[in-house]
Amino acid sequence: MVLSNMGDEGDGMPPGLVNVVNPASWASRPHELAPLLAAAGGRPEGARTVPDNSGIPPTAMLSVADPSFWSSNLAELADALRVAVPEGHISGGRSTRGSCIGAAPTSGERLTLTVEEAAVILGISRAFAYDAVRRGEIPAIKIGRRILVPKLALNRLLEMPGAKLSEEASE
Numbered sequence: 418m419v420l421s422n423m424g425d426e427g428d429g430m431p432p433g434l435v436n437v438v439n440p441a442s443w444a445s446r447p448h449e450l451a452p453l454l455a456a457a458g459g460r461p462e463g464a465r466t467v468p469d470n471s472g473i474p475p476t477a478m479l480s481v482a483d484p485s486f487w488s489s490n491l492a493e494l495a496d497a498l499r500v501a502v503p504e505g506h507i508s509g510g511r512s513t514r515g516s517c518i519g520a521a522p523t524s525g526e527r528l529t530l531t532v533e534e535a536a537v538i539l540g541i542s543r544a545f546a547y548d549a550v551r552r553g554e555i556p557a558i559k560i561g562r563r564i565l566v567p568k569l570a571l572n573r574l575l576e577m578p579g580a581k582l583s584e585e586a587s588e
Contacts, residue, residue, distance in 0.1 A: 550564060
């Protein structure tokens with residue numbers, strides 16, 4: 418996911434990108450955004466925008482790579498929206514400053530990993546990790562030029578039934 422001000426270029430983003438207008442207005446309602454992402458992902462290029470229905474003028478845009486992943490993983494979508502929407506953005510007509518409970522750790526622990534850190538944890542190469550992010554196999558958000566892997570999303574991915582490694586398979 419990429420958060421940018423209106424008018425910013427989305428250079429280098431993969432095909433299948435869906436743009437979400439005013440992502441802060443969706444942060445509290447990912448269950449409403451998920452089906453819209455799924456529908457927009459099947460549209461032709463140029464028609465892949467999910468508008469903001471809150472009536473707030475467009476001020477920011479969130480670019481979502483692999484909308485099918487995000488629309489079928491509601492918890493990860495909610496986590497990514499909380500991480501991607503900067504503090505102080507407008508949500509539902511009111512400021513979110515100070516009201517994002519759980520969005521920032523109180524212990525000072527980071528919520529995200531770099532792609533390189535995720536690669537080490539997963540036991541794969543840096544290049545393979547970047548390829549997996551580009552393919553949507555590793556959930557990631559892009560803020561500016563940085564690509565980050567939310568720890569919660571990575572943990573959920575590893576806990577998925579098809580992704581769990583058994584001790585018998587490693588023997």
